[in-house]
Amino acid sequence: MENKYEVVKSQIKEQLLATKIKPGEKLPSIRAAAKRWTCSVNTAIRAYQELEKEHLIYAVPKSGYYAVLRSASSAQTTIERIDFSAASPDPQVMPYKDFQHCLNRAIELYEDQLFAYSDPQGFFSLRRELEKHLAHSQVFAEPSNICVVSGGQQALHLLASMPFPNGKTAVLVEQPTFHGMLRSLELLGITTLGIERTMDGIDLDELERHFRNNQIKFFYTVPRFHNPLGACYTEAQKKEIARLAKRYDVFILEDDYLADMEISGKTDPIYSYDPSGHVVYVKSFSKIMLPGLRLATVVLPSSLMETFRMFKASCDSSTSVLSQAALELYFKCGMYEHHAEMIRERYRLRMECLADACRRHLPPTFRFEIGKAGIFSRTLLPESINPNDLIAALHHQNVRITSTDQSYLRTFKRDNGLRVSIIQTDADQIERGIALLAETAAALEQKQKKEGLWRVTDWRE
Numbered sequence: 001m002e003n004k005y006e007v008v009k010s011q012i013k014e015q016l017l018a019t020k021i022k023p024g025e026k027l028p029s030i031r032a033a034a035k036r037w038t039c040s041v042n043t044a045i046r047a048y049q050e051l052e053k054e055h056l057i058y059a060v061p062k063s064g065y066y067a068v069l070r071s072a073s074s075a076q077t078t079i080e081r082i083d084f085s086a087a088s089p090d091p092q093v094m095p096y097k098d099f100q101h102c103l104n105r106a107i108e109l110y111e112d113q114l115f116a117y118s119d120p121q122g123f124f125s126l127r128r129e130l131e132k133h134l135a136h137s138q139v140f141a142e143p144s145n146i147c148v149v150s151g152g153q154q155a156l157h158l159l160a161s162m163p164f165p166n167g168k169t170a171v172l173v174e175q176p177t178f179h180g181m182l183r184s185l186e187l188l189g190i191t192t193l194g195i196e197r198t199m200d201g202i203d204l205d206e207l208e209r210h211f212r213n214n215q216i217k218f219f220y221t222v223p224r225f226h227n228p229l230g231a232c233y234t235e236a237q238k239k240e241i242a243r244l245a246k247r248y249d250v251f252i253l254e255d256d257y258l259a260d261m262e263i264s265g266k267t268d269p270i271y272s273y274d275p276s277g278h279v280v281y282v283k284s285f286s287k288i289m290l291p292g293l294r295l296a297t298v299v300l301p302s303s304l305m306e307t308f309r310m311f312k313a314s315c316d317s318s319t320s321v322l323s324q325a326a327l328e329l330y331f332k333c334g335m336y337e338h339h340a341e342m343i344r345e346r347y348r349l350r351m352e353c354l355a356d357a358c359r360r361h362l363p364p365t366f367r368f369e370i371g372k373a374g375i376f377s378r379t380l381l382p383e384s385i386n387p388n389d390l391i392a393a394l395h396h397q398n399v400r401i402t403s404t405d406q407s408y409l410r411t412f413k414r415d416n417g418l419r420v421s422i423i424q425t426d427a428d429q430i431e432r433g434i435a436l437l438a439e440t441a442a443a444l445e446q447k448q449k450k451e452g453l454w455r456v457t458d459w460r461e
């Protein structure tokens, strides 16, 4: 015998498939559903939950359940997930085998060194490799100024925690910016100020005012392929930031997390324009290869190194030496550069597909600017669309995407944007995902118009 919820579920499903309940239409509240299908509230909840699992309806928090915003017949087919929210590299292109080889070789070569406590600043022979590796991006540093950390996130957190020789305590961040940095600053209770960043950069006069008038310890910036904007600073902007840093004794925390994605030969970091020792350069290895290794590097001016070492040592003694030694060999045998080249080209092509799909599918009320490389871009929605409604509707069509909300300080004016990542979507998924995004947004607007009309009629009555 069928359970009652199954009966209710199949009745609602029939109405959905016959579009008696239209795509985007709100379903009766749980109580109303219980009354209509003469069942208990629990049965109605269970029926809705089962329909949700089948991607026929979706829930909007504090609002209710809605029929999915595409034709009911197509909703019957299983939809493959399209993930525009990911920040972790595509598992399909991770260099597992090559790295496994380097791990085995590292154990043979270094034996017990890998399983003892080690230098908090990092395995020396890796730091020597890093010296060569960083020089390719115009980051010239001695091993004594290079530190290995357990991911870029650890470097950001430690730098936010420790005192700086300029004696200042506040931090300035771009708005929007990488949410991991914002969370660290918030947890540490650090006074944080924001400066607006767009695809064109920041207002450099405003930056100067901040540097002059506020007690800024450091300015955290993601100059290249910004998260979430995808924007890059021009050479002139980077030079000016370096000049202002020196003039006002403010440090720059330069997060170059996508340095290896660079496709233009002559794009140097802020670090290369600063002879005064005011730039801390952080480079993560997570986006190019295996984020689970937790490996990144920091180049510090001598004035910061001792304090940083102390904070690093008291945090985790040292980064896993096994991972460090394997990375050293991965660099030494040229596998890193080979892999980076492949990834760079792959993501560049995806960004091209994204730009093309956005141009063809998104209506003129959407605003997007897509860089030539990197992994992120932002799409600004018209005011009529609430990003959370759109995200929820897409979620139920197996499209994952995030808003830019978490990239903002609580006190800063937010945009109405979505962050689109291509790191785990191939060309075909980008095409289908952006088409679905446009289709779903149009259906949402349509639904809102209808509900608006209905409300007017209701009010007149």
Ligand SMILES: Cc1ncc(COP(=O)(O)O)c(C=O)c1O
Residues within 6 Å of the ligand: 087, 150, 151, 152, 153, 154, 178, 180, 222, 227, 255, 257, 284, 285, 286, 291, 295, 296
């Ligand atoms: C801008 C930026 N910086 C740093 C990180 C941290 O990377 P990890 O800690 O994996 O090295 C991320 C991760 O997404 C990021 O987007």
